[in-house]
Amino acid sequence: MPGEDKIIEVRHLVKHYGKFKAVEDVSFDVFRGDVYGFLGPNGAGKSTTIRTMLSLISPTSGEIRLFGKNLLTDRNYILQRIGCIVEKPDFYKYLSAEKNLEIFARLSGVSVTKSKVHEIIEFVGLKGREKDKLGGFSHGMRQRLGIAQTLIHDPELIILDEPTTGLDPQGIIDIRNLILQLKNERNKTVLLSSHILSEIELIATRMVIINKGKTIVQGSVSELLNAQELIVAFSVNNIEKAKQLLANASLDKTIDKIEHNSMLLHISQEKIPVVNKLFCDNGVDVYSIEAKRKLEDYFLKLINA
Amino acid sequence: MFWKSTYNEFIKIAAKPRSYIGVGAITLIVGIILFAMKADGMNFISFVTAPFEQSLSFEGNILNGNLIAFIILQMLIIHVPLLIALVTGDLVSGEGAMGTIRLLLTKPISRTKILFSKYLAGCAYTFIILLWMGFMALIVGKWLFGTGDLMVLNSDGLIVLQEPDLGWRFALGFSVAFLSLVTVATLSLTLSCFSENSIGPIVSTMAIIILFNIIGALEVPVLQKIQPYLFTTHMMAWRSFFEDPLPTEKIIHSIIILLVHIVGLLGIAMYKFNKKDILS
Numbered sequence: 001m002p003g004e005d006k007i008i009e010v011r012h013l014v015k016h017y018g019k020f021k022a023v024e025d026v027s028f029d030v031f032r033g034d035v036y037g038f039l040g041p042n043g044a045g046k047s048t049t050i051r052t053m054l055s056l057i058s059p060t061s062g063e064i065r066l067f068g069k070n071l072l073t074d075r076n077y078i079l080q081r082i083g084c085i086v087e088k089p090d091f092y093k094y095l096s097a098e099k100n101l102e103i104f105a106r107l108s109g110v111s112v113t114k115s116k117v118h119e120i121i122e123f124v125g126l127k128g129r130e131k132d133k134l135g136g137f138s139h140g141m142r143q144r145l146g147i148a149q150t151l152i153h154d155p156e157l158i159i160l161d162e163p164t165t166g167l168d169p170q171g172i173i174d175i176r177n178l179i180l181q182l183k184n185e186r187n188k189t190v191l192l193s194s195h196i197l198s199e200i201e202l203i204a205t206r207m208v209i210i211n212k213g214k215t216i217v218q219g220s221v222s223e224l225l226n227a228q229e230l231i232v233a234f235s236v237n238n239i240e241k242a243k244q245l246l247a248n249a250s251l252d253k254t255i256d257k258i259e260h261n262s263m264l265l266h267i268s269q270e271k272i273p274v275v276n277k278l279f280c281d282n283g284v285d286v287y288s289i290e291a292k293r294k295l296e297d298y299f300l301k302l303i304n305a
Numbered sequence: 306m307f308w309k310s311t312y313n314e315f316i317k318i319a320a321k322p323r324s325y326i327g328v329g330a331i332t333l334i335v336g337i338i339l340f341a342m343k344a345d346g347m348n349f350i351s352f353v354t355a356p357f358e359q360s361l362s363f364e365g366n367i368l369n370g371n372l373i374a375f376i377i378l379q380m381l382i383i384h385v386p387l388l389i390a391l392v393t394g395d396l397v398s399g400e401g402a403m404g405t406i407r408l409l410l411t412k413p414i415s416r417t418k419i420l421f422s423k424y425l426a427g428c429a430y431t432f433i434i435l436l437w438m439g440f441m442a443l444i445v446g447k448w449l450f451g452t453g454d455l456m457v458l459n460s461d462g463l464i465v466l467q468e469p470d471l472g473w474r475f476a477l478g479f480s481v482a483f484l485s486l487v488t489v490a491t492l493s494l495t496l497s498c499f500s501e502n503s504i505g506p507i508v509s510t511m512a513i514i515i516l517f518n519i520i521g522a523l524e525v526p527v528l529q530k531i532q533p534y535l536f537t538t539h540m541m542a543w544r545s546f547f548e549d550p551l552p553t554e555k556i557i558h559s560i561i562i563l564l565v566h567i568v569g570l571l572g573i574a575m576y577k578f579n580k581k582d583i584l585s
Contacts, residue, residue, distance in 0.1 A: 054411045056583035076413035084411050090404025094320050103316065106309040107412035149408065 005032040013062035024213035037200035037207030038193040045213040080109035083155035089146025098130040108153035140171035201295040237285040314426030327388035335441040370447030371455040377442035386489040393427040394493035394506035478543040485540040495574040
């Protein structure tokens with residue numbers, strides 16, 4: 001665990017709206033320095049959990065501690081150390097980007113200078129647009145401004161709830177790079193909720209998966225995924241011969257799909273070089289070996305279990 | 306933090322186009338009234354004074370700035386609540402509709418402080434609207450029509466108040482009018498805490514005022530019992546400052562009823578706002 005310093009501790013969180021159980025039993029820990037993936041299908045209770053952690057929603061029961069303090073008793077101490085985007089970053093459309101940042105900076109609990117506002121605007125790539133009213137901003141630009149708003153008071157923890165929703169591919173890459181910059185250059189802890197699994201797989205160090213309001217699994221991304229079979233695409237020159245070789249070999253594998261000169265195998269990580277050697281030793285040329293959708297497969301297995 | 310939040314609220318109100326509807330509407334309506342009075346004011350006055358002309362003779366500048374201000378205040382105090390509610394009804398629900406409430410309530414400032422800063426900004430806006438109305442009616446009215454004694458017609462008959470005796474009456478009259486408009490602002494802010502869109506609180510505020518005015522006008526014994534407790538009954542309390550002798554008890558009673566409404570509505574607003582789950 002990075003530093004073993006728990007920044008978020010959620011214990012047996014429950015939230016009911018009348019008879020509807022939005023969250024039934026969610027528990028997880030986030031450590032300082034984590035980029036923490038918060039995963040779950042639509043309606044799993046991700047947004048409710050995040051809103052509860054930010055005191056937007058009061059929990060029915062359970063305990064939330066951030067920075068070692070209880071959210072119910074030390075709300076302002078905790079919120080001063082958090083920057084967040086909850087779902088889409090909405091701002092005052094009748095104000096400029098700069099004025100919007102100033103409005104939220106004034107409430108951040110720390111003194112924020114004009115030069116700091118301009119520095120953050122430059123960091124998120126909005127320099128030159130700071131005087132423009134938000135009415136003319138694209139979704140991607142608002143998302144960048146949302147990130148700027150989270151950073152304006154230099155918080156220790158950044159919570160991003162679905163930050164790439166509605167963005168085009170370039171926008172998604174930009175936000176991903178921004179998050180990596182936050183971790184690597186600014187040493188921030190990031191809690192990232194998303195159902196774009198490839199994004200989480202690329203940037204998260206640890207993760208929790210929830211479904212139907214309950215925690216299913218949590219831990220290090222690499223450990224959780226390595227413990228599972230991989231889906232590996234072998235691209236070869238002779239697919240029929242490769243198929244024959246696999247059929248005769250006593251390997252623990254499943255052929256998932258064959259397309260042209262490529263086959264998808266369910267296989268453990270240590271078996272990849274064995275299969276590669278098997279093909280090479282028997283005159284099958286291997287053009288490429290590519291691990292595919294590890295997290296997606298893992299996620300679907302857990303959700304459908 | 307409270308004052309920073311209040312400053313933010315002032316900035317938001319000042320930047321919203323809808324905030325200028327009230328100022329524009331008052332300028333236009335008062336402008337039309339002033340123009341109409343300048344063009345045909347004496348006919349309007351003679352319509353009022355005609356029944357008394359057999360027993361009284363009127364001398365001096367009857368159609369003066371004081372009378373114009375009194376007429377304008379009487380006409381507009383019924384309609385200004387709509388202009389106030391346009392802004393104050395949007396203070397909380399507008400944040401919900403825009404989605405900014407999510408960001409606002411994740412800042413290290415209590416919900417109570419946020420609500421009070423919104424309320425303070427709403428009261429300041431109400432004051433500015435009333436001040437503008439006072440300026441247009443009294444200052445521009447005196448500039449156009451000159452000054453003089455104020456002739457007031459009420460249920461007891463015709464009262465003539467001498468000009469040196471009018472300054473404090475207008476000042477206190479405007480103060481009580483401000484209190485009644487603040488009651489409307491508090492009502493719309495409270496309704497705003499229950500809504501996720503801006504239209505609902507604005508329409509509901511006006512609907513309540515209309516309903517209470519209808520109840521206040523019906524001479525039905527069961528309704529007459531509740532009439533003294535409706536804030537709308539006391540919205541014209543400012544007019545009592547233009548009576549002679551001054552009905553002090555009646556004025557104090559009205560002020561207490563308005564204050565009770567303000568405190569009660571604020572209590573409801575605070576409870577709702579603090580308990581509210583932000584789902585938008």
